[in-house]
Amino acid sequence: MWSVGSSYAAGPISLGVAYLNARDPNFSYYGTNPNSGTTDASNNMGVFGSVASAESNPVFGGYASASTLQIITAGAAYRLGNAQVGLVYSNTQFRGLGDTAAGPNPFGYSGSSTFNDVEANLQYHLTPKLLAGAAYNYTHSSGAAGMPSAIYHQMGTGVDYSLSTKTDLYAIVEYQHASGVDSFDQPAVAAIAGQTPSAKNHQFAVRLAMRQRF
Numbered sequence: 001m002w003s004v005g006s007s008y009a010a011g012p013i014s015l016g017v018a019y020l021n022a023r024d025p026n027f028s029y030y031g032t033n034p035n036s037g038t039t040d041a042s043n044n045m046g047v048f049g050s051v052a053s054a055e056s057n058p059v060f061g062g063y064a065s066a067s068t069l070q071i072i073t074a075g076a077a078y079r080l081g082n083a084q085v086g087l088v089y090s091n092t093q094f095r096g097l098g099d100t101a102a103g104p105n106p107f108g109y110s111g112s113s114t115f116n117d118v119e120a121n122l123q124y125h126l127t128p129k130l131l132a133g134a135a136y137n138y139t140h141s142s143g144a145a146g147m148p149s150a151i152y153h154q155m156g157t158g159v160d161y162s163l164s165t166k167t168d169l170y171a172i173v174e175y176q177h178a179s180g181v182d183s184f185d186q187p188a189v190a191a192i193a194g195q196t197p198s199a200k201n202h203q204f205a206v207r208l209a210m211r212q213r214f
Contacts, residue, residue, distance in 0.1 A: 065105035067102050178202070
């Protein structure tokens with residue numbers, strides 16, 4: 001598993017690009033076991049939890065048999081006074097589906113599945129200590145082996161208040177709507193990252209928190 005990235009900032013403009021390639025991603029990326037593609041890594045915790053929880057995610061869990069995961073991301077932001085607008089694009093490919101040494105393949109997938117995602121975001125400093133923001137994501141999943149595709153729309157907004165340089169309070173509200181057919185060959189359901197997937201095609205998530213940096 002390897003990745004590379006680069007960033008550039010000049011005046012109000014910020015640019016960034018990143019690339020990640022993981023072999024046997026069901027173990028190396030989601031199971032955080034980069035040196036093993038065939039050893040059970042179900043107890044290793046990754047960004048999305050354990051391998052078992054990654055496989056239960058209806059958005060991409062059906063692609064656990066991919067031999068390679070490739071992610072390409074590029075983004076740009078422009079600051080104008082107290083406001084900043086940003087645009088991010090990512091292309092995620094689960095390649096070589098059907099490699100049962102990498103993970104289960106109960107739906108008999110082969111070939112590749114591709115996710116294209118575009119995000120537009122805005123943040124604005126209402127005061128030096130109070131930041132507000134909003135974002136919209138459009139995600140299109142190509143499906144695999146001739147299966148229908150899925151589309152996910154997600155909108156979020158939030159505010160952050162700094163109590164000090166190390167402590168802040170924040171509130172976030174997110175909504176996602178899904179359509180089409182997901183990786184489990186069923187009507188797509190909403191599955192906001194970090195939440196249990198919904199039983200329906202829509203889902204809300206709310207977070208209220210205090211953050212302390214050390």
